Amino acid sequence: MIRLQRDFFTRDALKVAPELLGKSLVRRFNDTISEKYLITEVEAYCGEEDLACHASKGRTTRTEIMYHNGGLVYVYLIYGMYWMLNIVTSVNEIPQAVLIRGIKGFNGPGKLTKKLNIDKSFYGEDLTNSDRIWIENIEGLNDLKYKTTPRIGIDYAGEWKHKPWRFILSEKSDH
Numbered sequence: 001m002i003r004l005q006r007d008f009f010t011r012d013a014l015k016v017a018p019e020l021l022g023k024s025l026v027r028r029f030n031d032t033i034s035e036k037y038l039i040t041e042v043e044a045y046c047g048e049e050d051l052a053c054h055a056s057k058g059r060t061t062r063t064e065i066m067y068h069n070g071g072l073v074y075v076y077l078i079y080g081m082y083w084m085l086n087i088v089t090s091v092n093e094i095p096q097a098v099l100i101r102g103i104k105g106f107n108g109p110g111k112l113t114k115k116l117n118i119d120k121s122f123y124g125e126d127l128t129n130s131d132r133i134w135i136e137n138i139e140g141l142n143d144l145k146y147k148t149t150p151r152i153g154i155d156y157a158g159e160w161k162h163k164p165w166r167f168i169l170s171e172k173s174d175h
Contacts, residue, residue, distance in 0.1 A: 001026075001036075001136040006128050009070030013089040013096035014165065016070070017044040020087070021169045022144045024136040025103055027116045036136070037116075041102030043151045044165040045086075047095055052157035055095035065124050066095035073125040073133065075118060082110030083118050087127065087135075101166070145170040 001024060009016060020039050028034040045053035054063045054076070065074045066088055074086040074097050090096040099109060106112040113119075116133075127134045148164040155161060 004135045006071045009089050010091050013044040013046050013098050016089045017042045017098045018167045021146050022141050024138050026134050028132045037103035040169040042167050043099040045097050051160040052154040071128050073122045075122050083113040084109050085113050085118050
C-alpha cells in the first residue's frame with residue numbers, strides 16, 4: 001500500500017473527491033492495531049462561494065484549517081454528538097474540503113467517526129505523516145465506477161444544495 005502524499009490533496013475538491021473512492025482509510029488505534037476501511041462515499045465542498053461550505057461564512061477559528069494546504073484533517077461537531085471527518089483539499093487560502101460520508105460497512109459520517117474514534121484531537125492532523133490516520137492507494141483496484149447525487153443535509157444552501165457533488169462508489173464493471 002502507498003500512502004497518499006500532499007500533491008494528491010492539493011487539488012480542487014471536485015477532482016480529489018471521486019478519486020478518494022476506493023482508497024483505504026487507515027486508522028491506527030494503538031501501537032499494534034491498525035485497521036483499513038474502503039472509502040465508499042464522499043461529498044465535496046468548494047470554497048467561500050459554495051453556500052454549503054463552512055468557509056462561506058469566512059475565515060473563523062472553526063474553519064481556519066481549511067485555509068491551509070490540502071492533506072489535513074478538518075473535524076467539527078454536529079448536533080453536539082457527532083464528529084464529521086473532512087479532508088482539506090486545494091492550496092493555501094483556497095478553502096475546500098471533502099467530507100468522508102461512508103466507509104465499507106458504515107454508512108453515515110457520524111457512524112464512521114464513532115467506529116474510528118475520531119474526535120476534536122484530529123483537527124489539523126496531517127494525513128501525509130500522521131501515525132494514527134492516513135489514506136492509501138489500494139493496488140490492483142481498477143475500473144471503479146461511481147454515481148453522483150446532490151449533497152444531503154444542506155437545505156439552507158439555496159442553489160448550492162442541487163450541485164451533484166456527492167460521490168458514491170458503485171459495483172465494479174464486468175468488462
